[in-house]
Amino acid sequence: MTFRNKTAIAGIGETEFSKNSGRSTLHMACEAILAALADAGLQPNDIDGIIKMSANDDIQEIDLLRSLGLSNLRVFHDVPHGGGAACGTVTGAARAIAAGAADVIVCFRSLNERSERRFGYSKVGGGVGGYMAYNIPMGFVTPAQWVAMFGQRYLHDFGWTTEEFGHLAILIRKHASTNPHAMMYNREIDMEDYLNARWITEPLRLFDCTLDTDGACAVVVVSAEKAKQLKSQPAYIAGAAQGTGSRTQMMTSYQRPSISTLEEATATANEVYRIAELDPSRIDQANLYDHFTPMVLMTLESYGFAPRGKAPDLVRSGRLGLDGDLPLNPHGGHLGDGYLHGFSHILEGVRQIRGTANNQVKRSVKTTLATSGTGVPTSAIILSSEAY
Amino acid sequence: MSTYRKETVPIPVPSPITQPFWDATKEHRLLLQTCDSGHIFYYARSHCPNCLSSQLEWVEASGRGKLYSYTVAWREQSPDFAADVPYIIAAITLDEGPRMTSLLVETKPEDVEIDGAVELVWDDVSPEISMPYFRPVAKVGAA
Ligand SMILES: [Zn+2]
Numbered sequence: 001m002t003f004r005n006k007t008a009i010a011g012i013g014e015t016e017f018s019k020n021s022g023r024s025t026l027h028m029a030c031e032a033i034l035a036a037l038a039d040a041g042l043q044p045n046d047i048d049g050i051i052k053m054s055a056n057d058d059i060q061e062i063d064l065l066r067s068l069g070l071s072n073l074r075v076f077h078d079v080p081h082g083g084g085a086a087c088g089t090v091t092g093a094a095r096a097i098a099a100g101a102a103d104v105i106v107c108f109r110s111l112n113e114r115s116e117r118r119f120g121y122s123k124v125g126g127g128v129g130g131y132m133a134y135n136i137p138m139g140f141v142t143p144a145q146w147v148a149m150f151g152q153r154y155l156h157d158f159g160w161t162t163e164e165f166g167h168l169a170i171l172i173r174k175h176a177s178t179n180p181h182a183m184m185y186n187r188e189i190d191m192e193d194y195l196n197a198r199w200i201t202e203p204l205r206l207f208d209c210t211l212d213t214d215g216a217c218a219v220v221v222v223s224a225e226k227a228k229q230l231k232s233q234p235a236y237i238a239g240a241a242q243g244t245g246s247r248t249q250m251m252t253s254y255q256r257p258s259i260s261t262l263e264e265a266t267a268t269a270n271e272v273y274r275i276a277e278l279d280p281s282r283i284d285q286a287n288l289y290d291h292f293t294p295m296v297l298m299t300l301e302s303y304g305f306a307p308r309g310k311a312p313d314l315v316r317s318g319r320l321g322l323d324g325d326l327p328l329n330p331h332g333g334h335l336g337d338g339y340l341h342g343f344s345h346i347l348e349g350v351r352q353i354r355g356t357a358n359n360q361v362k363r364s365v366k367t368t369l370a371t372s373g374t375g376v377p378t379s380a381i382i383l384s385s386e387a388y
Numbered sequence: 389m390s391t392y393r394k395e396t397v398p399i400p401v402p403s404p405i406t407q408p409f410w411d412a413t414k415e416h417r418l419l420l421q422t423c424d425s426g427h428i429f430y431y432a433r434s435h436c437p438n439c440l441s442s443q444l445e446w447v448e449a450s451g452r453g454k455l456y457s458y459t460v461a462w463r464e465q466s467p468d469f470a471a472d473v474p475y476i477i478a479a480i481t482l483d484e485g486p487r488m489t490s491l492l493v494e495t496k497p498e499d500v501e502i503d504g505a506v507e508l509v510w511d512d513v514s515p516e517i518s519m520p521y522f523r524p525v526a527k528v529g530a531a
Contacts, residue, residue, distance in 0.1 A: 133402075152458060
């Protein structure tokens with residue numbers, strides 16, 4: 001017996017996404033959490049759990065306790081490893097509620113990654129310890145560079161060119177272009193734009209890379225029974241899982257047998273399908289972590305939507321469009337909507353199930369998949385419109 | 389004074405376990421570790437990642453390998469490396485088996501070949517530490 005469909009996302013909330021929020025991450029976190037509570041028809045005092053991901057964000061539970069006037073948390077965790085944690089927070093909430101440890105758990109992400117602390121540029125200075133002593137002094141400083149190494153080997157192993165990354169970037173930016181919430185609203189790109197854009201770290205060009213973003217997202221997780229009594233349509237948590245791979249470092253796990261596949265994504269896929277008792281053919285719509293295009297190709301393969309090395313064929317097939325049978329990142333993902341480290345993908349899944357998305361896909365959506373950061377220990381959830 | 393970079397920072401800070409590795413770099417020796425079952429690995433650790441043995445010895449690598457993957461840093465992503473762009477970051481599969489990250493030097497981005505043969509060169513970045521970098525092995529018959 002698992003916790004399949006024992007819990008649900010009952011409320012979602014988010015701020016605008018921008019290049020300069022003009023307010024603190026704590027301020028935005030409170031806005032997103034209050035919006036999620038209002039969406040569910042709950043009050044701050046109903047919260048008895050907070051599960052967060054804190055990489056590059058210094059908000060503590062106690063800050064939220066003070067700010068939201070709370071006093072009694074029964075469950076509080078922090079999920080590690082950057083963007084890999086996003087679905088892991090919801091996974092932790094689902095497990096805790098199914099175990100009877102809490103009733104209303106809030107999960108959130110709040111970032112001023114564009115205006116305060118950018119991932120894509122970092123001063124290192126004097127000395128580096130730990131295993132990064134073997135990476136950073138080699139000029140190996142940013143996530144884009146760490147991911148580029150995976151992408152380069154992927155192209156080599158399967159005989160593709162960077163145009164395949166381009167087709168994916170163009171598709172996701174097309175989705176963003178019709179979403180008014182997206183940072184890249186009305187800013188579609190074509191292959192000429194893609195190929196003419198500057199290299200960031202070859203084989204990654206500008207449009208292969210996510211957008212450093214300010215913003216916040218939050219969800220409220222409750223039991224399935226409680227969700228039925230609340231204001232908004234529940235998105236039942238059919239499956240939720242975390243996973244790791246071999247010889248793991250933070251995005252530099254090059255000592256593995258192969259880096260043209262994502263071991264932790266494959267492990268997480270197997271587990272989330274096991275919990276949900278589904279296979280990939282049952283996923284109606286996917287919101288895959290897209291900080292860099294090559295990792296999305298490998299994620300499509302890890303989650304069983306394409307054979308290994310064949311994801312570019314799937315991208316070119318048209319099946320991932322808004323009118324396709326497996327619409328991918330209808331909100332415009334991290335490449336076009338904004339980079340909320342996997343959290344915006346969770347919210348989009350809920351909206352697609354409710355039928356309230358800005359880019360509501362053409363097909364009916366009963367199940368959605370959201371995946372979190374790649375190249376790091378990661379996580380995924382499957383949401384369902386019915387508690388099957 | 390670096391041969392291959394404009395700056396000499398950042399440099400590695402040795403730990404008790406990695407100190408012998410970095411000490412050997414001064415003598416231009418690239419050290420791997422081997423356990424009593426003969427597993428060979430990089431980087432320095434207290435236990436063999438294959439069998440968990442703590443009976444470990446240092447062995448010197450041949451300094452030869454193949455380019456497993458690489459990225460060309462065309463755009464500055466850190467002020468420490470701003471003066472070095474474009475530079476080529478590499479993952480090297482050593483002939484002994486382990487894979488390590490390094491810089492690929494003495495070549496141009498358009499000439500880089502995945503799975504091509506590479507060999508070790510040293511860059512003396514401080515009185516205490518030299519950095520192990522790699523360059524392509526000149527092809528037999530090439531001008
Ligand atoms: Zn061993």
